[in-house]
Amino acid sequence: MPHTETDLHEELISSTRLFEGKVISLRRDEVKLPNGKTGTREVVEHPGAVAVVPLTTDGKVILVRQFRHPVQQVMLEVPAGKLDPGEKPEACALRELKEETGYVAGRIRKLTSMYTTPGFSNEIIHIFLAEGLIESDKDPDEDEFINSESYTLDQIAEMVATGEICDAKSLVALYLAGIQLHD
Amino acid sequence: MPHTETDLHEELISSTRLFEGKVISLRRDEVKLPNGKTGTREVVEHPGAVAVVPLTTDGKVILVRQFRHPVQQVMLEVPAGKLDPGEKPEACALRELKEETGYVAGRIRKLTSMYTTPGFSNEIIHIFLAEGLIESDKDPDEDEFINSESYTLDQIAEMVATGEICDAKSLVALYLAGIQLHD
Numbered sequence: 001m002p003h004t005e006t007d008l009h010e011e012l013i014s015s016t017r018l019f020e021g022k023v024i025s026l027r028r029d030e031v032k033l034p035n036g037k038t039g040t041r042e043v044v045e046h047p048g049a050v051a052v053v054p055l056t057t058d059g060k061v062i063l064v065r066q067f068r069h070p071v072q073q074v075m076l077e078v079p080a081g082k083l084d085p086g087e088k089p090e091a092c093a094l095r096e097l098k099e100e101t102g103y104v105a106g107r108i109r110k111l112t113s114m115y116t117t118p119g120f121s122n123e124i125i126h127i128f129l130a131e132g133l134i135e136s137d138k139d140p141d142e143d144e145f146i147n148s149e150s151y152t153l154d155q156i157a158e159m160v161a162t163g164e165i166c167d168a169k170s171l172v173a174l175y176l177a178g179i180q181l182h183d
Numbered sequence: 184m185p186h187t188e189t190d191l192h193e194e195l196i197s198s199t200r201l202f203e204g205k206v207i208s209l210r211r212d213e214v215k216l217p218n219g220k221t222g223t224r225e226v227v228e229h230p231g232a233v234a235v236v237p238l239t240t241d242g243k244v245i246l247v248r249q250f251r252h253p254v255q256q257v258m259l260e261v262p263a264g265k266l267d268p269g270e271k272p273e274a275c276a277l278r279e280l281k282e283e284t285g286y287v288a289g290r291i292r293k294l295t296s297m298y299t300t301p302g303f304s305n306e307i308i309h310i311f312l313a314e315g316l317i318e319s320d321k322d323p324d325e326d327e328f329i330n331s332e333s334y335t336l337d338q339i340a341e342m343v344a345t346g347e348i349c350d351a352k353s354l355v356a357l358y359l360a361g362i363q364l365h366d
Binding site: 007009018019021031035037039041042073077114115119168169171172 | 193207218223229248249252263301304305306326350355
């Protein structure tokens with residue numbers, strides 16, 4: 001017999017803070033499981049982030065290339081970044097787009113929000129489509145080393161198929177933009 | 184002028200282990216940035232995972248509903264789980280499918296592999312399509328409380344559109360299965 005929605009809930013018993021970092025924090029929670037037993041849950045706290053699909057007037061998408069230390073690879077992704085405290089996702093999207101690519105967007109609209117890894121983190125990413133782009137100056141964070149590059153939709157489809165573009169937010173963002181673009 | 188691929192690399196200087204958990208571990212690395220300065224990188228280590236789109240002979244997809252403590256929500260997702268030490272992704276996909284839904288797959292094939300959050304974690308998820316399903320017994324882990332439910336592709340498209348399905352691996356997995364199914 002399936003559990004009801006209420007049956008699935010876990011109740012917090014206690015929480016231990018383990019690490020406060022620059023990007024993430026970590027805590028370990030003790031929870032009461034639906035069967036009354038106790039379990040532990042490790043939670044990576046993240047401030048939330050945005051990702052942007054920047055679409056140029058000539059039908060290209062701007063991507064960014066950067067070294068990702070956790071996976072020891074140079075990766076090609078949609079522009080993205082963490083929310084500053086109190087910052088609205090749309091404002092963050094416009095800021096990160098400008099910082100990482102130099103483009104200012106004339107129009108921006110949200111495509112979706114998603115959890116990246118709800119099993120161990122609360123990170124949510126808000127995904128936007130940016131259009132009406134005007135080129136300006138890049139303004140990367142001082143510890144960010146980023147190339148911005150533009151690709152046609154066909155090139156992007158090819159790079160998704162070959163696995164050259166292979167991070168979750170970029171895949172979801174590009175699929176959603178593709179669906180909208182091909183309406 | 185864009186950086187070359189080599190220019191983007193960061194070199195490890197030192198690594199400090201901060202936490203060894205049941206699901207994840209955490210370390211903080213000091214790196215030499217492309218400009219010669221030093222920076223810190225927080226890295227959540229994860230063993231890797233699989234996700235499966237289980238497609239029934241009558242064209243439905245089996246999803247699982249469970250409470251996700253980090254986001255404090257009951258979520259509807261494709262079946263998924265962590266790799267055991269030394270376990271091959273395909274074997275893991277078949278095991279997790281059986282444990283979480285009770286289905287044994289006659290055929291399974293990989294759709295893609297992706298990084299969930301390359302900015303702060305090395306987690307990789309291997310995504311599979313499972314077909315030729317035969318119903319058997321569920322065998323969840325003792326601290327997992329999971330419902331399995333079947334939906335038509337139209338229902339799934341609707342739940343993606345409304346945001347009821349909203350985690351990265353499910354979105355990518357369902358998009359990829361959808362693309363393949365509609366060939």
